[in-house]
Amino acid sequence: xxxxxxxxxxxxxxxxxxxxxxxxxxxxxxxxxxxxxxxxxxxxxxxxxxxxxxxxxxxxxxxxxxxxxxxxxxxxxxxxxxxxxxxxxxxxxxxxxxxxxxxxxxxxxxxxxxxxxxxxxxxxxxxxxxxxxxxxxxxxxxxxxxxxxxxxxxxxxxxxxxxxxxxxxxxxxxxxxxxxxxxxxxxxxxxxxxxxxxxxxxxxxxxxxxxxxxxxxxxxxxxxxxxxxxxxxxxxxxxxx
Amino acid sequence: xxxxxxxxxxxxxxxxxxxxxxxxxxxxxxxxxxxxxxxxxxxxxxxxxxxxxxxxxxxxxxxxxxxxxxxxxxxxxxxxxxxxxxxxxxxxxxxxxxxxxxxxxxxxxxxxxxxxxxxxxxxxxxxxxxxxxxxxxxxxxxxxxxxxxxxxxxxxxxxxxxxxxxxxxxxxxxxxxxxxxxxxxxxxxxxxxxxxxxxxxxxxxxxxxxxxxxxxxxxxxxxxxxxxxxxxxxxxxxxxxxxxxxxxxxxxxxxxxxx
Numbered sequence: 001x002x003x004x005x006x007x008x009x010x011x012x013x014x015x016x017x018x019x020x021x022x023x024x025x026x027x028x029x030x031x032x033x034x035x036x037x038x039x040x041x042x043x044x045x046x047x048x049x050x051x052x053x054x055x056x057x058x059x060x061x062x063x064x065x066x067x068x069x070x071x072x073x074x075x076x077x078x079x080x081x082x083x084x085x086x087x088x089x090x091x092x093x094x095x096x097x098x099x100x101x102x103x104x105x106x107x108x109x110x111x112x113x114x115x116x117x118x119x120x121x122x123x124x125x126x127x128x129x130x131x132x133x134x135x136x137x138x139x140x141x142x143x144x145x146x147x148x149x150x151x152x153x154x155x156x157x158x159x160x161x162x163x164x165x166x167x168x169x170x171x172x173x174x175x176x177x178x179x180x181x182x183x184x185x186x187x188x189x190x191x192x193x194x195x196x197x198x199x200x201x202x203x204x205x206x207x208x209x210x211x212x213x214x215x216x217x218x219x220x221x222x223x224x225x226x227x228x229x230x231x232x233x234x235x236x237x238x239x240x241x
Numbered sequence: 242x243x244x245x246x247x248x249x250x251x252x253x254x255x256x257x258x259x260x261x262x263x264x265x266x267x268x269x270x271x272x273x274x275x276x277x278x279x280x281x282x283x284x285x286x287x288x289x290x291x292x293x294x295x296x297x298x299x300x301x302x303x304x305x306x307x308x309x310x311x312x313x314x315x316x317x318x319x320x321x322x323x324x325x326x327x328x329x330x331x332x333x334x335x336x337x338x339x340x341x342x343x344x345x346x347x348x349x350x351x352x353x354x355x356x357x358x359x360x361x362x363x364x365x366x367x368x369x370x371x372x373x374x375x376x377x378x379x380x381x382x383x384x385x386x387x388x389x390x391x392x393x394x395x396x397x398x399x400x401x402x403x404x405x406x407x408x409x410x411x412x413x414x415x416x417x418x419x420x421x422x423x424x425x426x427x428x429x430x431x432x433x434x435x436x437x438x439x440x441x442x443x444x445x446x447x448x449x450x451x452x453x454x455x456x457x458x459x460x461x462x463x464x465x466x467x468x469x470x471x472x473x474x475x476x477x478x479x480x481x482x483x484x485x486x487x488x489x490x491x492x493x494x495x496x497x498x499x500x
Contacts, residue, residue, distance in 0.1 A: 070408075071408070074407070075406065077405070078406030084400070084401065088400065090401070101405075101415060102402075105411055106411075154405060
């Protein structure tokens with residue numbers, strides 16, 4: 001579904017991603033872990049071109065998104081949901097309008113259809129009663145659940161999560177992770193950058209370890225956590241587990 | 242009645258009051274004021290100078306605000322798009338020239354140039370010239386105010402819009418500009434208050450605006466006090482009304498900030 005070839009990304013002198021090759025298949029739940037500054041977020045943000053790669057190719061559903069037109073990129077992004085660390089809900093719109101804005105503006109649904117979809121999604125994330133509230137009236141965990149619902153409204157083929165629980169109070173992490181688990185069980189293809197090792201162990205079909213701009217280990221969670229090969233990963237796991 | 246005349250009338254009042262003819266003094270003070278009021282505003286329907294002047298002032302201000310808003314938003318969007326994406330180099334250059342020239346020269350000079358140089362050879366309505374001049378002038382200030390508003394919005398809002406598949410312009414119109422507008426509303430209101438008062442130089446191209454109206458009465462009655470104070474009071478009242486209106490609008494827009 002997503003195929004990355006010789007991906008490089010530099011910010012000026014800083015070489016963040018170094019020759020990354022990766023293949024993500026439909027239905028996979030890939031969890032990316034690694035120390036800060038290792039390039040995990042940059043890698044994720046390259047997948048939907050929030051960061052423009054310096055060189056390399058990224059294929060999404062067999063189209064090289066680094067070479068295609070801006071309007072094609074916009075169309076492909078509809079199929080790639082993204083959830084941010086800091087939610088980025090639209091503070092001037094009600095929760096319902098946050099969810100319906102994109103489908104209606106992109107003429108995928110009428111306002112009525114979008115409202116019905118929004119209500120369904122709000123029930124799914126357990127926040128139906130907040131439909132007419134504004135984002136600032138919600139807690140962090142609730143905001144993140146709404147952000148997930150907003151992405152789901154576009155009916156995406158893959159969901160990208162950029163440290164979705166890192167900005168939350170500890171007691172709110174659970175509700176977001178539970179929702180993500182539910183999504184995984186529904187068969188959604190997911191790429192998740194996180195520090196939640198429990199989530200990685202339980203939900204991931206594959207865990208990747210990034211260090212210094214490279215993917216240095218990629219394995220099933222069982223093998224990844226019990227029998228890591230890379231010495232840097234062993235050191236990392238010994239610190240975080 | 243001049244200010245000194247009024248003062249001496251007042252002093253007289255106090256003096257007569259001291260000598261016992263208190264009521265007489267007050268009466269004569271108000272009789273003088275009343276006479277002056279009659280002379281300046283009622284006689285020969287002079288109050289119509291103020292009414293017509295006010296009409297022109299409001300017409301010029303409102304049309305200039307509309308031009309300024311449209312122009313300002315366009316320039317702000319061009320400039321911030323260039324800042325964020327590096328596109329629109331040529332348009333951005335034009336906008337920079339516009340901002341530099343307008344903000345670097347006095348509005349009176351701009352007004353005179355537009356009237357006597359640019360529209361010199363065509364016979365054109367003076368009010369139209371004033372609307373163009375003040376609109377162009379205000380646009381430059383509105384542009385910088387709105388641009389500061391756009392730049393104040395967290396980049397995450399752009400990213401959230403893009404990640405949903407919205408185009409740059411869709412994100413700008415539905416997500417960024419509404420938030421930016423709310424943030425800069427007080428600064429915009431201030432700009433319009435300044436604009437209203439700046440139109441008082443329209444008299445330079447012989448438009449009979451509110452200020453000019455008061456001045457015409459002064460030149461006919463040779464009494465500066467009442468006509469000019471009246472003009473000042475009218476400006477003050479409009480500005481206060483405008484301030485109130487904006488405060489109301491701000492409260493309405495702030496409803497989504499409640500926690």
